[in-house]
Amino acid sequence: MVEVNKLLPKTPTGIVGLDEITEGGIPTARPTLICGAAGSGKTLFSIEFIVKGALEFNEPGVFMAFEEKAEELSLNVASLGFDLEALQRNNLIKVDHVHIERSEIEETGEYDLDGLFIRLGYAIDSIGAKRVVLDTIENLFSGLSNQSILRAELRRLFQWLKEKRVTAIITGEKGDGFLTRQGLEEYVSDCVILLDHRVSRQISTRLLRIIKYRGSVHGTNEYPFLIDADGISVLPITSLKLEHSVSSERVSSGIPSLDKMLEGQGFFKGSSILVSGTAGTGKTSIAAYFANETCKNKKKCVYFAFEESPQQIIRNMRSIGIDLQEHIDNGFLEFHASRPTLNGLEMHLVAIHKIVKRFKPEAIILDPITNLITVGAVSEVKAMLIRLIDFLQAEQITVMFTALTLTTVINEQTDEGVSSLVDAWLLVRDIEFNGERNRGLYIMKSRGMRHSNQVREFVISNEGLKLVDVYLGPEGVLTGSAREAQQLMEETGVVLRTHAVTRKDREIERKRMVLQAKIESLKEEFESVTEELNKSYVEEELRKEVMEKNREQIIKSRHNGNINKSDS
Amino acid sequence: METLTNPTVNPELVSEEKWELRLYVAGKTTKSVAALNNLNKLCEEYLKGKYIIEVIDLLQHPQLAEGDQIFAIPTLVKKVPEPIRKIIGDLSNEEKVLVGLNIRPAK
Numbered sequence: 118m119v120e121v122n123k124l125l126p127k128t129p130t131g132i133v134g135l136d137e138i139t140e141g142g143i144p145t146a147r148p149t150l151i152c153g154a155a156g157s158g159k160t161l162f163s164i165e166f167i168v169k170g171a172l173e174f175n176e177p178g179v180f181m182a183f184e185e186k187a188e189e190l191s192l193n194v195a196s197l198g199f200d201l202e203a204l205q206r207n208n209l210i211k212v213d214h215v216h217i218e219r220s221e222i223e224e225t226g227e228y229d230l231d232g233l234f235i236r237l238g239y240a241i242d243s244i245g246a247k248r249v250v251l252d253t254i255e256n257l258f259s260g261l262s263n264q265s266i267l268r269a270e271l272r273r274l275f276q277w278l279k280e281k282r283v284t285a286i287i288t289g290e291k292g293d294g295f296l297t298r299q300g301l302e303e304y305v306s307d308c309v310i311l312l313d314h315r316v317s318r319q320i321s322t323r324l325l326r327i328i329k330y331r332g333s334v335h336g337t338n339e340y341p342f343l344i345d346a347d348g349i350s351v352l353p354i355t356s357l358k359l360e361h362s363v364s365s366e367r368v369s370s371g372i373p374s375l376d377k378m379l380e381g382q383g384f385f386k387g388s389s390i391l392v393s394g395t396a397g398t399g400k401t402s403i404a405a406y407f408a409n410e411t412c413k414n415k416k417k418c419v420y421f422a423f424e425e426s427p428q429q430i431i432r433n434m435r436s437i438g439i440d441l442q443e444h445i446d447n448g449f450l451e452f453h454a455s456r457p458t459l460n461g462l463e464m465h466l467v468a469i470h471k472i473v474k475r476f477k478p479e480a481i482i483l484d485p486i487t488n489l490i491t492v493g494a495v496s497e498v499k500a501m502l503i504r505l506i507d508f509l510q511a512e513q514i515t516v517m518f519t520a521l522t523l524t525t526v527i528n529e530q531t532d533e534g535v536s537s538l539v540d541a542w543l544l545v546r547d548i549e550f551n552g553e554r555n556r557g558l559y560i561m562k563s564r565g566m567r568h569s570n571q572v573r574e575f576v577i578s579n580e581g582l583k584l585v586d587v588y589l590g591p592e593g594v595l596t597g598s599a600r601e602a603q604q605l606m607e608e609t610g611v612v613l614r615t616h617a618v619t620r621k622d623r624e625i626e627r628k629r630m631v632l633q634a635k636i637e638s639l640k641e642e643f644e645s646v647t648e649e650l651n652k653s654y655v656e657e658e659l660r661k662e663v664m665e666k667n668r669e670q671i672i673k674s675r676h677n678g679n680i681n682k683s684d685s
Numbered sequence: 686m687e688t689l690t691n692p693t694v695n696p697e698l699v700s701e702e703k704w705e706l707r708l709y710v711a712g713k714t715t716k717s718v719a720a721l722n723n724l725n726k727l728c729e730e731y732l733k734g735k736y737i738i739e740v741i742d743l744l745q746h747p748q749l750a751e752g753d754q755i756f757a758i759p760t761l762v763k764k765v766p767e768p769i770r771k772i773i774g775d776l777s778n779e780e781k782v783l784v785g786l787n788i789r790p791a792k
Binding site: 216217227235238239257 | 709711714716719720744750755757759768770771772774775776778781784
């Protein structure tokens with residue numbers, strides 16, 4: 118870009134997006150032709166060039182209007198927040214209305230447009246203008262009849278503008294087979310921009326194309342642009358390179374059990390997530406949870422609703438336990454609800470662009486992208502989403518799309534064909550079984566992480582969203598009441614088993630106690646026997662002692678008797 | 686020629702009104718000089734004593750161009766009598782100038 122600038126100095130227009138396509142703006146000190154059919158935005162385009170120049174680039178400008186009066190012009194651009202009169206008072210802008218009234222004019226003989234030159238020159242010099250707009254100079258042709266003079270004079274005018282070193286925009290009405298009715302493109306050869314306004318399927322799209330830009334690289338595609346309250350925004354859409362930086366930071370989905378399926382940490386920051394499912398499977402709820410979680414972490418989030426109004430979503434989400442209004446009040450959440458048919462696809466893209474650039478969210482939600490199909494063909498929707506994902510990835514914004522699957526049969530390629538583009542794809546699916554419908558959630562893919570391959574039952578209750586392990590029964594996965602029955606059965610089993618275990622324990626305890634008792638009695642027995650034994654032993658001793666004593670006594674007494682007998 | 690065109694001149698109009706004419710030029714170019722000469726000649730012939738000619742050189746007074754919506758040079762502006770008319774060019778076509786100045790009705 119720098120090298121280009123060296124070759125050809127450029128003047129930024131200040132129009133969002135255009136300076137990116139042209140890699141810097143329109144050629145400085147040269148005239149640029151902007152052509153297009155009536156109502157394609159030429160005047161607005163050029164006035165914005167002048168106003169932005171005065172306000173943002175400190176380059177005063179002259180707006181020479183051949184169509185609208187100065188007052189009309191002020192009024193028309195006031196809706197964009199431009200105060201032309203104040204800018205004129207401050208000598209930043211000069212609006213000169215060249216009024217050519219055919220009926221007042223007679224032409225006789227030779228003339229030139231020196232009057233116009235002098236007027237323009239005076240206007241330029243009086244405010245030191247660097248920018249000039251001539252809108253629409255072809256009106257001269259309807260006012261004057263001498264074409265050969267006009268053509269020669271226009272050629273001289275453009276040359277003169279170059280000499281004046283002003284960056285000029287000349288607007289021209291599109292003609293039959295030519296870019297402009299009077300072939301102005303012959304005179305302005307440096308840069309030609311074509312504005313178009315196309316209607317297909319009753320949806321209008323404004324498009325811009327750079328037809329010619331001598332001496333500069335430029336995008337050659339048709340770029341959609343939007344005119345809204347802030348003026349013109351052009352969308353430089355196709356970044357053909359795939360070189361966004363990536364983050365390994367993770368963001369929670371807001372549903373802990375879902376995070377658990379994603380390595381316990383959630384999605385990658387800046388990734389794109391598709392939530393698809395049949396009607397009523399809770400896609401919006403998942404999206405709202407994600408929004409809620411983002412805002413709870415003090416990060417900004419934008420919710421683009423294409424189906425429900427914000428109030429409706431807020432009310433509905435209250436019923437599952439999240440209050441989005443609070444986040445809106447705190448400035449973390451913005452809702453943008455519009456019918457898809459409001460704009461063409463490209464316009465939606467431009468609108469999203471603008472909001473993202475302004476609000477700088479960390480996450481955005483598109484709910485649902487399916488409705489966009491009503492505006493464009495599948496391939497167009499896909500192309501738009503590719504560009505959106507490109508842009509968001511470059512900005513490191515996490516995006517969650519929801520998409521309605523129209524068939525109950527699992528459709529693996531589906532979903533506006535974006536499933537191959539997104540980084541993570543959650544599929545919510547009805548599981549019909551046992552006379553009821555339940556929701557099953559699968560992670561179809563999640564790039565760059567190990568993720569659960571299991572089907573989880575997705576339960577929406579007053580307390581919020583929850584993922585429950587599904588039970589595998591003999592007839593397949595069990596959900597809903599069948600799962601609950603199975604759960605109950607398992608719980609019963611557990612109780613029974615616990616019961617059995619405690620009974621056995623008690624038995625053993627009892628047995629132990631019996632044995633203990635037995636041991637005790639044996640001990641007692643042993644003691645009594647010992648005692649018995651001891652007793653007989655002592656008795657024996659005693660007896661022995663006594664007998665000994667008695668014997669001694671007897672012996673003694675025997676001796677004494679003998680003596681006595683002899684004495685008598 | 687001149688005598689032939691005389692009968693079509695509206696005598697009442699000519700007699701009552703005063704012509705205020707402004708000729709815008711840019712320097713002394715051949716076209717400007719021709720225009721002034723042609724104008725003087727016509728006025729003398731048809732509006733003798735009832736006209737004022739103001740010559741404005743835009744090179745000296747560029748700010749005056751906007752007021753009278755001048756874009757071509759030379760331009761003759763007739764402010765009075767109404768309606769305002771502009772005649773651009775070197776005024777070489779006498780017929781057209783006379784129509785433009787309401788001296789002679791358009792055919």
